[in-house]
Amino acid sequence: MDLKLLTFLVVGATFALYIGIAIWSKASSTKEFYVAGTGVHPIANGMATAADWMSAASFISMAGLIAFLGYDASVYLMGWTGGYVLLALLLAPYLRKFGKFTVSEFIGERYYSKAARMVAVLCLIVASITYVIGQMKGVGVAFGRFLEVDFHTGVVVGMAIVFVYAVLGGMKGITYTQIAQYCVLIFAYTVPAIFIALNLTGNPIPQLGLGSNMADGSGMALLDKLDMIVTDLGFAAYTAQKWSTLNMVLLTLSLMIGTAGLPHVIMRFFTVPRVADARTSAGWALVFIAILYTTAPAVGAMARLNLMNTIQSGPVGAADxxxxxxxxxxxxxxxxxxxxxxxxxxxxxxxxxxxxxxxxxxxxxxxxxxxxxxxxxxxxxxxxxLANPEIAGLPNWVIALVAAGGLAAALSTAAGLLLAISTAVSHDVIKGMISPDISEKKELLASRLSMAGAILVAGYLGMNPPGFAAQVVALAFGLAASSIFPALMMGIFNKNMDDKGAIVGMLVGLFSTLIYIFWFKGWFFVPGTEMAANTPDNWFMGISPEAFGAVGAMLNFLAAYVVSKVTPPPPEHIQHLVEDIRVPMGAVKAARDH
Amino acid sequence: MSEQTQRQAYWKANLKLVAFCLSIWFVVSYLFGIILVDQLNAIKIGGYGLGFWFAQQGSMYIFVILIFFYANRIGKIDQKFNVHED
Structure with a gap:
């Protein structure tokens, strides 16, 4: 069958499935719209979290970055998985115990301050919109290829579909849909990887194939062969380190703590029934994520090998x-x-x-x-x-499947993020601040309007993205790392942290990181407005904008600590609240004093 | 033991466990995967250098194990200090 027709059929069938599930479980009340009740099993929740989490950056972009960066791209692999350890050990169980809808609600109550809640909302919106820009780039690539149109047209088509999709259901629709999406995307990712690993090394398991010898009779290890091919053409060796060690450490740290500070991931842990489930849910999510993340390095290396061999089909320097x-x-x-x-x-x-x-x-x-x-x-x-299965000459149905998987990944994350943004605007800003007695119907309307606004901004910036999808997403993580994570962590682990300390800390973290990023990437990512070229020579101590989130987080911790020392400690009932959060037993006593 | 001191002892035990898990988290990713990568790459497992393997495979397997290890141990500590959920 013709590839284009087949792609349409496969993509169409998977979409019909997701939309069908979304309609079948359409959100009926605001509570369901946000958190899907609290009856989701840890394994199901883990799978949905994995789909929510693995975006266009993970599915479409990351293996491509690995293919060209080689060893250095390990920062993305470790950074985007190691954050779950922090989440499971430092945040998830306590936030579940606290038992609120949103991250900013926690910050507002823990720091007994509407101003703190506002600052948290600002941080969440900045990080989430940056994240959606990365998704739009990925969606544009996928639609551009499979509709065979220009990339910019692909972005516009993607915007329309993401909007319809995100508005249709809330979290409840999304939880079940995302389980379906996880299945589609993991199947689509691993099947071509298995074929290619088998072709190149004779070992069908990609994780083992990457460490095996080539099946071409040379007896050389795949990674050694790849090093040889790329260095023969003047490129740096695949397995060699190119970035500075400091930059690699900070970028990894930035991605890890960013993972533990992103609203759409943390929100997931509000939906499990018990504190113990919050601990294991993070583990299950990571199991499902690791299936893709341990396959990605094999996909990257093998794609690079096949690409080089296709173009440099004979000996280097030979006439033919x-x-x-x-x-x-x-x-x-x-x-x-x-x-x-x-x-x-x-x-x-x-x-x-x-x-x-x-x-x-x-x-x-x-x-x-x-x-x-x-x-x-x-x-x-x-x-x-997306090109990988075609380069390897795999059958058309595999290629169609990968297109469907890429779109599933981009759509599920974009929908989850848009939900986080719209929750922040309608629930935290409008209901929480401006008009507390807003009707449920109006609150839903406000949340949908804010989704539309976020898509337009993200789509516009996605046309001229400040980097490859995974790099843009890395910036979003830096922003979350520098602002939200320290405030959450200190809220649980430091009883004496007060409102002023947290507010100053979040602002210092967010703006130091934001300004550092804009300095090298252009103000509000508008091309041509950057203050200095984005090259290692210009960076402060060789720290790239993607890695600066870790520095921003340290500044946040430091500023918060100093301010909390010179301002009065939090009131006694807040200190009791923190003590309550720390143990699984019992219910958290209401801490409202206003 | 009063409830107050019981809770404090529980929190102390929890912090100790978290510190232990996070030190392993640090060693397998930052230390083995980045800082000592060249030294470890001298050791080969199959076609992988050991440092490269930790960076692109091993650290992730250990992260998964760590989370379940923590959940299991803290569950026992919950019971011991009698602060578990009903």
């Missing part, structure tokens, strides 16, 4: 060693129509040369081959996962 452009495979042509893959025949030989023309040692060699610069002028990292 490179792919003839006129004979390029279909996937190559298809990605060219999206504008995300671009070729320019610089030396006019009708063949494709793909090498590192920035490497001075290799330049002399390249010149002697008659090469006149790298001709793959654009290879967008975000296309790798």
């Amino acid at each position: 060693g490179n792919l003839v452009y006129a004979d390029r495979p279909t996937w190559f042509k298809n990605w060219e129509t999206t504008g995300l893959l671009q070729f320019e025949d610089k030396n006019g030989d009708g063949r494709v040369q793909y090498y590192n023309d920035k490497d001075e040692a290799f330049a002399a060699k390249a010149a002697s081959f008659g090469w006149n610069g790298n001709e793959m002028v654009k290879v967008d990292r975000d296309i790798m996962v």
Whole structure:
């Protein structure tokens, strides 16, 4: 069957499934709209959390970044999984015990201050919108490819679908839908990986295949072979470290504590029945996430290997060693129509040369081959996962499946985030501050309007994203790490932390990180407004904007501590509240003094 | 023991367990996966250098184990100090 038709069928069938589930379990009250009652089993909750959590960044973008960054991309793998340990050990059980709808409600009550709640809402909205920008980039790539249109058109189509989808159901619809989405996306991710691992190494388990020898009779380990192929073309070795150790440590830390500070993930742990379930739910979520995350390094390495071998089909420097452009495979042509893959025949030989023309040692060699610069002028990292099965020549149904999986990942996360944003606006700002007696109907309307606003902003910025999907998402994590996580953690572990300390801390963390990011990425991510080029030489101590969240978090802790020392301690009933949160037994006594 | 001191003892035991788990969390990711990666890569398991394996595989398996280990142990501590849920 024709690939395009098949893709439409598979994507259409999965969409019908999700929308069907959403309608079947349509949210009927505001409480259900937000947290789906409290009857979700830890394993089901874990699976839904995994789908919610694994976004376009994980599914579409991450393996592509791994393919081109090699070892350095380990920061994404460790950073996005290690955060669950922090979540399970430091936050989830206590927030569940506290028993409120939203993160900002916790901050508002723990710090007995409406101002603290407002600041938390601001932090959540900034982090969530940045996150949705990353999703829009991913959605644009996926729709661009499978509708065979330009990337920007893909973003617009994606915006429309995300909106309809997120507005249809609330959390309840989303919980069951997300279980279906998890199944689709994990199947779509692992099936091609198994095929490719089997092809390349003879071992069907990708996690083992990555550490196996090549099945081409060379007897070389796959990773050694990959190192050899890329260094032969002037690229840095795949398994070698390119970034500074400091930057890697801070970026990993930033992603980990960001994970534990993101509203749409934390909200999940409000929905389990008991404190003990909150602890294990994080574990189950990580089990389901790790299935994809341990497969991703194999997908990345094998995609890079296949890409290099397709273009450099013969020995380096041989007259017929490179792919003839006129004979390029279909996937190559298809990605060219999206504008995300671009070729320019610089030396006019009708063949494709793909090498590192920035490497001075290799330049002399390249010149002697008659090469006149790298001709793959654009290879967008975000296309790798979707292109991977085509490059490996897998059957059409596998390719269609991957398109469906990528869309499932992007849609589920975008919907979860939009819900967090709309909750913040309608529940925290409007109901909590402006008009407490708003009717349920009006509150739902307000939440839907704020979803629409968030999609428009994110879609607009997603057209000119400040990086690849996974990098944009990394920025969102930095923002959550620097603002929300320290306030939550101190709220539980430091009884003497007061309202003023927390507020100053959150503001210092958020703005130091935000300004550092905007300095190198442009004010509000508008291209051309950056104050300095985004290169390691300009960075403060070699710390990249993605990694700065960890520094922002430290500044947050420090500022909060100093301020809390010079201001009066929190009132006694707040100290009792903290003591109540710390033990699973009993109910939290109401701490309202206003 | 009064309820107050009981709760304080429970919290202390919890903090000790959390500190133990987080030190393992730190060692497998930051120490083995990043800081000592070159030294560990001298050891090979299959085609993987050991440091590279910790960074792209091992740390994640250990994270999963850690969470369930913590949930199990803290559950027992809940019982011991009689602060468990009904």
